[in-house]
Amino acid sequence: MNTSLTANQEKKRTWASLPWGRWGLRSIAISYLLVMLIIPLLVILQDGMREGLTELWRQVTLPIAWHALKLTLWTSVVMVVINTTMGTLTAFVLVRYEFPGKEILNAIIDLPLAIPTLVTGVMLVILFGPQEAVGAWLKEQFDISIIFAPPGIILALMFITFPFVVRSVQPMLLELDTAQERAAETLGAGNWTIFWRIILPPLTLPILTGALLSFARAIGEFGSIVIVAGNIPLVSQTAAVYVYGEVESENRLGASAASVVMIAVAFSLMMLADYLRKLSKTATPEETS
Amino acid sequence: MTQSNVQLSKFSLAVQRGKWMGWVMIAIVLAYISVLILAPLTALTFNAFAKGPGEIVKSFQQTNVLISFWNTLWIGLIVVAVHSVFGTIVAWVLVRHRFPGRDFINGLIDMPFAISAVVVGYMLLLLFGRNGVLFPLVEATGIRVAFAFPGMIFATLFVTLPFMIRELIPVLEAFDIHQEKAAATLGASSWQTFWRVTFPALRWGMIYGVTLTFARAMGEFGAVLVIGGAAQGNMMTTTLFIYHAIEERQYITAYSAALMLGLFSLVIVIGSNWIRRRGGH
Numbered sequence: 203m204n205t206s207l208t209a210n211q212e213k214k215r216t217w218a219s220l221p222w223g224r225w226g227l228r229s230i231a232i233s234y235l236l237v238m239l240i241i242p243l244l245v246i247l248q249d250g251m252r253e254g255l256t257e258l259w260r261q262v263t264l265p266i267a268w269h270a271l272k273l274t275l276w277t278s279v280v281m282v283v284i285n286t287t288m289g290t291l292t293a294f295v296l297v298r299y300e301f302p303g304k305e306i307l308n309a310i311i312d313l314p315l316a317i318p319t320l321v322t323g324v325m326l327v328i329l330f331g332p333q334e335a336v337g338a339w340l341k342e343q344f345d346i347s348i349i350f351a352p353p354g355i356i357l358a359l360m361f362i363t364f365p366f367v368v369r370s371v372q373p374m375l376l377e378l379d380t381a382q383e384r385a386a387e388t389l390g391a392g393n394w395t396i397f398w399r400i401i402l403p404p405l406t407l408p409i410l411t412g413a414l415l416s417f418a419r420a421i422g423e424f425g426s427i428v429i430v431a432g433n434i435p436l437v438s439q440t441a442a443v444y445v446y447g448e449v450e451s452e453n454r455l456g457a458s459a460a461s462v463v464m465i466a467v468a469f470s471l472m473m474l475a476d477y478l479r480k481l482s483k484t485a486t487p488e489e490t491s
Numbered sequence: 492m493t494q495s496n497v498q499l500s501k502f503s504l505a506v507q508r509g510k511w512m513g514w515v516m517i518a519i520v521l522a523y524i525s526v527l528i529l530a531p532l533t534a535l536t537f538n539a540f541a542k543g544p545g546e547i548v549k550s551f552q553q554t555n556v557l558i559s560f561w562n563t564l565w566i567g568l569i570v571v572a573v574h575s576v577f578g579t580i581v582a583w584v585l586v587r588h589r590f591p592g593r594d595f596i597n598g599l600i601d602m603p604f605a606i607s608a609v610v611v612g613y614m615l616l617l618l619f620g621r622n623g624v625l626f627p628l629v630e631a632t633g634i635r636v637a638f639a640f641p642g643m644i645f646a647t648l649f650v651t652l653p654f655m656i657r658e659l660i661p662v663l664e665a666f667d668i669h670q671e672k673a674a675a676t677l678g679a680s681s682w683q684t685f686w687r688v689t690f691p692a693l694r695w696g697m698i699y700g701v702t703l704t705f706a707r708a709m710g711e712f713g714a715v716l717v718i719g720g721a722a723q724g725n726m727m728t729t730t731l732f733i734y735h736a737i738e739e740r741q742y743i744t745a746y747s748a749a750l751m752l753g754l755f756s757l758v759i760v761i762g763s764n765w766i767r768r769r770g771g772h
Contacts, residue, residue, distance in 0.1 A: 231584035234577045242614040295520045316760035318710025320730045321749045325531035328538045422607025424713035442607040461610045468605035
């Protein structure tokens with residue numbers, strides 16, 4: 203405490219002797235963010251609100267736009283449920299068990315972050331396309347279409363966001379003290395009780411953070427979905443693809459309205475994730491359990 | 492909690508709960524990842540080679556493919572250069588300075604991660620397009636932004652904004668400020684202090700930030716598609732080229748280019764993981 207205080211005082215003194223350096227850096231940083239980030243965001247917000255909130259609402263609730271937004275939301279929710287479960291399980295297996303190929307598995311988790319999403323879309327079409335072996339078989343046996351249909355969207359989203367929950371849960375799981383589990387076991391608790399009562403509670407915040415990040419990322423996904431789901435209004439057109447179509451056909455009102463809604467959703471999700479991350483930083487594992 | 496205790500508890504976990512449950516969970520995870528991630532990768536590789544490697548070589552002899560890879564490369568390099576300079580400054584200011592609105596700005600930096608790439612392209616179109624807010628500026632300077640390379644670079648810059656900053660912030664936070672103080676006491680100028688003391692500490696974080704930024708820049712599609720418009724021929728980046736090839740049903744060409752692009756990004760990201768491990772992070 204004492205040393206950091208003196209360090210702070212010292213820092214203030216060195217900076218104070220160079221006020222131009224301090225203000226120069228700060229104004230460079232802020233103007234950079236203004237130009238790169240804030241002005242573009244403000245312009246689209248202003249454009250969406252140009253005709254007032256009622257017009258924005260009318261544009262968003264037009265059947266095609268409304269369907270696209272709903273489709274985006276429900277496919278993302280399905281993806282989040284699957285990935286939260288599988289991501290937590292994957293993190294658990296990676297932290298708690300030793301098995302051959304574990305290192306390779308750990309590296310594979312990050313692959314989706316490295317592969318361009320357009321390439322992801324191409325890969326899924328090759329695997330599940332109606333004319334391809336697996337896709338044709340699924341269609342014949344189970345009458346399931348994946349490509350150009352919602353299952354394809356969910357699959358693409360699952361692929362792209364798979365690392366988020368795993369990477370968010372893993373560090374917390376590593377920190378967890380297994381003595382509590384041992385104690386519970388000694389007291390006669392079953393596997394399920396131990397999982398629900400001891401392991402899961404401290405993992406709640408990291409799981410939620412990972413889920414929110416996946417959700418936020420999924421809402422705006424375009425590259426893979428335009429390949430996998432195509433651009434069929436009222437069937438497989440998601441919000442991002444809808445905005446693309448409206449921009450291409452120069453429907454400025456529609457494109458701006460849907461964009462504003464998507465930005466608002468993204469913004470609230472990111473702020474919530476940020477808040478949760480701060481919460482889990484301040485709460486140590488001992489306090490939460 | 493001592494190390495031996497943790498070891499012991501792990502051991503007892505495996506023994507008492509019975510090994511089978513662990514193996515079932517491992518099997519589920521392996522199956523899931525095989526179907527979700529490995530199967531599509533394998534499918535792409537096999538289909539690119541479906542008509543033999545000769546066909547791939549042939550598709551890479553098209554000048555458009557080569558030009559698109561070249562465009563992707565130099566746009567990526569510009570983006571990396573810009574973010575290396577300004578990203579470092581932003582990270583520095585966010586860690587070292589205290590000013591009103593700092594928390595808010597810190598939260599905003601992640602926005603490009605969540606905003607749809609299409610919306611990013613559209614924002615830039617609203618700024619620099621024919622009816623755009625900044626169109627007078629475009630006319631005055633004569634530099635076309637929309638449907639031209641500057642717009643595509645700008646779009647890629649927006650999309651990759653968080654990576655450098657997010658890599659550097661933890662490194663700067665962990666950095667011991669006493670070292671800078673000592674350097675200053677010994678008479679180093681603030682410029683010297685930065686290059687000789689702070690910069691070497693940031694090096695590994697920076698390398699990782701650069702590779703992540705570059706990999707993301709290479710894969711950017713939606714934003715570049717919208718701001719680049721119907722970019723044709725020598726205006727295309729690799730992702731745009733793949734998209735057009737699919738639309739024109741030149742599948743082998745599209746698959747080969749996709750495989751190549753995927754491999755490049757993989758090598759970059761895996762390479763940076765290796766660098767990170769060597770750097771001890």
